[in-house]
Amino acid sequence: MDLNTHSDLAGEILRESRAGLWRVETDLATGQGRLYADEVMDELLGTPAGASPEERFAFHIGHVHPEDAALFRDYAANLAENRSEIVYRYLHPAAGEMYVRCCGKRLPGGPGVLATGGIHQDISDVIPLERDGQTEQWLAEVNSNLRQEQVRQENYYRELLDVQNCGLMAYTLPGHRVIHMNAEALRMYGLPDIDEAQRRLNEIVSKIQYPDQDVVEKLKALRTQSDSTVDYECIINPGEEHECHALAQTRVFQTPSGDRAVVTTFIDISTTVTLKNALERAEAGSRAKTSFLFSMSHDLRTPMNAVIGCAELMERHWAERDRAYAYLQKIKESSGFLLSLINNVLEMARIESGKEMLRETQWDVRELNETLCTIMETGIQNKQLEFHTTTNIQHTKVICDAMKVREIIINLLSNAVKYTPVGGSITMELEELPCDREGYALYRTSVIDTGIGISPEYQPHLFDSFTRERRADEGNVVGTGLGLSIVKAFVDVMGGTIDVESEMGKGSKFTVILPHKLAREEAAPATQDEKAEYLVVLAGKRILLVEDNELNAEIASTILEDAGLTTEVAADGAIALAMLKQAAPGYYDLILMDIQMPHMDGYQTTRAIRALPDPRAQTPIIAMTANAFEEDRAAALAAGMNDHVAKPIEVPKLMRAMARVLRG
Ligand code: ADP
Numbered sequence: 153m154d155l156n157t158h159s160d161l162a163g164e165i166l167r168e169s170r171a172g173l174w175r176v177e178t179d180l181a182t183g184q185g186r187l188y189a190d191e192v193m194d195e196l197l198g199t200p201a202g203a204s205p206e207e208r209f210a211f212h213i214g215h216v217h218p219e220d221a222a223l224f225r226d227y228a229a230n231l232a233e234n235r236s237e238i239v240y241r242y243l244h245p246a247a248g249e250m251y252v253r254c255c256g257k258r259l260p261g262g263p264g265v266l267a268t269g270g271i272h273q274d275i276s277d278v279i280p281l282e283r284d285g286q287t288e289q290w291l292a293e294v295n296s297n298l299r300q301e302q303v304r305q306e307n308y309y310r311e312l313l314d315v316q317n318c319g320l321m322a323y324t325l326p327g328h329r330v331i332h333m334n335a336e337a338l339r340m341y342g343l344p345d346i347d348e349a350q351r352r353l354n355e356i357v358s359k360i361q362y363p364d365q366d367v368v369e370k371l372k373a374l375r376t377q378s379d380s381t382v383d384y385e386c387i388i389n390p391g392e393e394h395e396c397h398a399l400a401q402t403r404v405f406q407t408p409s410g411d412r413a414v415v416t417t418f419i420d421i422s423t424t425v426t427l428k429n430a431l432e433r434a435e436a437g438s439r440a441k442t443s444f445l446f447s448m449s450h451d452l453r454t455p456m457n458a459v460i461g462c463a464e465l466m467e468r469h470w471a472e473r474d475r476a477y478a479y480l481q482k483i484k485e486s487s488g489f490l491l492s493l494i495n496n497v498l499e500m501a502r503i504e505s506g507k508e509m510l511r512e513t514q515w516d517v518r519e520l521n522e523t524l525c526t527i528m529e530t531g532i533q534n535k536q537l538e539f540h541t542t543t544n545i546q547h548t549k550v551i552c553d554a555m556k557v558r559e560i561i562i563n564l565l566s567n568a569v570k571y572t573p574v575g576g577s578i579t580m581e582l583e584e585l586p587c588d589r590e591g592y593a594l595y596r597t598s599v600i601d602t603g604i605g606i607s608p609e610y611q612p613h614l615f616d617s618f619t620r621e622r623r624a625d626e627g628n629v630v631g632t633g634l635g636l637s638i639v640k641a642f643v644d645v646m647g648g649t650i651d652v653e654s655e656m657g658k659g660s661k662f663t664v665i666l667p668h669k670l671a672r673e674e675a676a677p678a679t680q681d682e683k684a685e686y687l688v689v690l691a692g693k694r695i696l697l698v699e700d701n702e703l704n705a706e707i708a709s710t711i712l713e714d715a716g717l718t719t720e721v722a723a724d725g726a727i728a729l730a731m732l733k734q735a736a737p738g739y740y741d742l743i744l745m746d747i748q749m750p751h752m753d754g755y756q757t758t759r760a761i762r763a764l765p766d767p768r769a770q771t772p773i774i775a776m777t778a779n780a781f782e783e784d785r786a787a788a789l790a791a792g793m794n795d796h797v798a799k800p801i802e803v804p805k806l807m808r809a810m811a812r813v814l815r816g
Contacts, residue, residue, distance in 0.1 A: 153205075155190040163190075172196045175269035176209065176228075177261060185209040196252070196274050198245040217241035217249065219288075223295060231256050231268045233407070234302060239275070239294045250276045251291075310334070319418035321349075324411040325375060325404065328353050331413055340420055342394025361387040374404045375412070385421075397425040451493060458486035491800060496634040503641040510645060514671045515554040517545055517595060520561060520582060537569065538577035545584040547593040550668035556642045557666065563635040564599040564662045572603030572659070585665065592667050600661045606654040614652060615640040639664075686811035687715065693741040693814065694718045698728040698757065699776075700749040704799070708744065708776070711803055725752030729760050737767040742810060745793065747777040747784070755791040762792040772813045776801065 155173045158166070166173070172193025177186045186205035189197065197215070199208050216224045220240040227238040237255040244250050256270025310332070313320055319337030323330045330350045333343075341356060343349045349356075362368055367384040374382060381403040388396040398418040407413045466479035502508050521541050561580070568578045579600040587594040606614065615636050643650045648666035695712055697719050699705040709719045720740075722728035729752070732740060743761070747754035754775060762769050775788035775796040785796040794813045797806050 153188040155188055155193070158190075163192075166190075167192050169273060170196065170275075171271050171273040173269070174256075174272050175259065175267065177205075178266040180264045180266055187212055193272055196244070196250075196272055197242075198247070215243045215245070217243055220291075227254070230302075232258060232266055234306070236302065237298045239291055239298075241291070250274050317419075319398070319420070320415070321418075322413050322415040323353060324407065324413045326411065329411075331407065336420075337418060340394075340396045340398060340418055341388055342392075342396075356389070359389065361390045363387070371402060374402060374414070377404070379403075386418075388418075395422075396420055397422045448497065452490065455486040455490045455493070459483050459490070462486070493634075496638060499638050500634055500641075503638065508641065508645055510553040511555070512551050512553050512669075514549060514551055515557075516548050517550055517582070517668070518543065518548055519554070520558065520597075521580075535569065535572070535574045535576075537572060537575070540577065540579040541582070542579070543582045545582060545593075545595065547584060547670055549671035550593060551671050552666075552668040553646070556646065560639050560642050560664060561597055561599070563639045564664070567635060567662075568599050568601035568603065568660070572601045576602040576659075578602075587667065589667065591670055593670055594665060594667050596663060596665045598661055598663045600659065602659040605656040605658050606652065606660055607656055611652065611654065615650075686807045689811040689814055690807065691716045692718070693810075694720070694739065695810075696720055696722060696728060696731060696740040696743045696771075698722045698725060698743060698749070698754070699746045700724050701746075704746075708801060711801065711806070715803075715807060724749045725754060725757030725760075728757055732761060732768055732771065733764070735768075740771055742814060743771055743773045744776045745773050747775055747779055747788070754793075755787065758788075758791045758793050774809055774813060776806070 153175065155175060156163070158173075170192070172195070173190040174193050175188040177188070178184070179186075184206065187209035188205055189199065189208060194208075197208070197212055199211055203211060217240065223238065224240050227236055227240075230236045235255070235257040237253070239251060239253050242250050242252045251274070253273045253275045254270065256268050259267040259269045261267030313332070313334040314336075316334065317336060319340045320332065320334045321330070321337045321341075322332050330346055330353060333341075333346050333349050338345065338349065341349065343352070343356075363385055367382065367386070370382045370384070374380065381401055383399075383401050386398055386400050388394070388398060397420070399421050400416050400418045402414060402416040404412055404414055462479040462482045466476050466483070469475045469479070521543060565578065565580065572578060579598075581596075581598040581600070583596050585594040585596050640650060643664060643666065646666050648664060650665075651663045652660060653663075654660035695717050697705060697708055697712070699708060699721060700723055705721045705723075709721060712719045720731065722731050725745075728743070728745075732743075745754045745758060749757075752760070754777065758773055761771065761773065773793045775785075775793045776799060777784065777788070777796070778799045788796040795809045797809050
């Protein structure tokens with residue numbers, strides 16, 4: 153390469169300014185440098201005649217003043233990326249030490265070659281200072297000023313990148329050296345600075361998730377292509393505190409130093425994604441609600457139609473006693489189903505709102521068998537099913553939520569009855585398993601039937617709410633598809649497990665394993681004739697029934713009067729308060745209080761009663777309400793009521809509660 157091609161005039165000017173031209177080519181594969189020079193440059197270097205570019209390169213490096221060698225190396229390295237300038241000392245083989253101003257920049261090079269070039273000027277004679285300590289200081293100042301100017305420029309470009317609201321990250325492909333990461337990229341990655349980015353680069357990049365699987369292949373392909381880009385969506389730090397959804401564009405380019413580098417720009421779309429997800433959830437929720445309403449309205453309508461239809465038929469055939477009685481039985485049956493449906497829905501709502509809690513009391517595990525035998529009796533009689541139970545337990549007294557345990561088993565047994573054809577058999581096995589938890593016992597209850605079985609496809613959905621298999625061989629079995637989801641939820645709250653084995657046409661086996669705390673004391677003996685006892689306590693008592701619904705008031709009064717009580721009805725809270733104030737203390741023995749009423753609700757009325765200045769303030773009050781949740785019970789007690797009974801009224805429960813409150 154000949155650098156002596158400039159015009160005579162230019163050559164003259166350069167010579168007079170003692171400025172030579174140079175070009176360095178570095179082979180990127182081997183790192184070998186070649187220095188090309190014009191005549192002036194060769195003179196200034198004192199290059200031996202006939203030196204090859206490689207020899208000239210080595211000769212020049214070998215003659216840089218040892219004290220400025222480090223400075224020169226920095227400059228040379230920097231040239232690859234930025235236009236740079238330096239003043240350094242050169243040891244000319246003939247003329248001795250000279251001061252050289254060298255400035256250069258990157259030039260276009262061929263493939264695999266990094267080319268730089270510039271001017272090398274002898275400025276020894278323009279330096280007014282002697283060769284003493286001051287010269288070195290001057291040299292240091294000149295170079296430091298040159299460097300500061302360069303740093304200012306670099307900072308300016310970095311700041312320009314930092315004020316962008318898109319992230320930018322660039323790193324070299326071999327070596328993964330971070331070239332730059334702007335402020336937005338650091339924020340999106342949750343990184344404090346570029347040093348930390350460098351330390352964790354591989355970890356961060358390997359964790360990025362791509363919703364579109366093809367992107368990974370496309371990004372890999374970029375390594376071997378230039379001038380192409382990949383646009384994609386990605387999740388940075390998935391599942392972590394700094395999770396960030398981004399729209400990104402990546403391209404691979406060649407750095408001035410010849411490295412291949414990946415540069416990616418990102419736009420943070422996390423807020424959009426959050427909103428999109430929230431919208432999808434809301435839509436799914438709304439779809440679930442609609443399907444819930446559809447199934448509810450269908451499931452409620454079926455028994456409701458039976459009640460209305462039978463009531464009408466009963467009215468029409470009122471005179472035919474037996475027929476009317478049969479319709480009455482059907483009405484009772486359907487309304488019983490309706491009530492259990494409503495209870496199940498409430499139960500599900502409570503479970504789903506996370507409000508389900510255990511009400512643990514002392515209980516004898518053997519009661520499970522006794523109660524269930526009576527419960528199953530009718531079903532078994534109607535279908536001529538055989539029913540077997542086996543019990544093998546050591547500990548009988550436990551502390552648990554017996555209501556829920558019973559409900560689990562009742563659900564499993566009623567399913568067994570429902571889905572087992574006439575003549576089949578049902579077995580319930582109760583056994584105690586070895587338990588290594590101190591103070592606990594483990595019970596396994598299996599309900600085995602010889603019924604229609606459950607298809608393998610449906611088994612995974614068995615415990616989902618509102619799902620039913622709906623097979624032709626189920627016949628006209630009614631159900632809500634809620635039973636097993638409630639069972640599963642109860643088993644979960646109690647820390648137990650439930651499993652099913654089933655074969656189509658052969659039968660099913662549901663196995664529940666529950667841990668129960670062992671009771672320390674013996675349970676108090678059950679009351680022999682509780683009913684007789686509460687009738688004695690209640691006999692002749694006067695009840696103030698506060699109820700705004702006329703029909704409910706009539707039903708309640710009839711039940712109470714049948715049990716030997718006197719009742720007076722108040723149509724709302726304000727009327728009740730007025731009646732109580734007018735009556736002598738002790739006139740009313742007990743108040744049954746509805747909660748939702750116009751004018752003055754049950755809570756307000758109770759608080760007003762409790763605030764009366766005389767013994768009437770102490771009149772026992774029992775809430776009687778359709779608000780059947782545990783929180784409603786707590787709210788009633790908090791308002792000053794003595795107890796809470798859920799509607800629809802179950803007579804023995806109401807009587808028991810009244811007797812308990814009156815006994816004090
Ligand atoms: P359902 O009120 O419909 O009985 P469940 O949640 O109790 O609701 O049961 C869901 C479905 O599981 C039932 O509709 C039925 O298809 C199936 N199933 C439950 N128990 C049995 C069983 N013992 N034998 C056959 N199928 C059963």
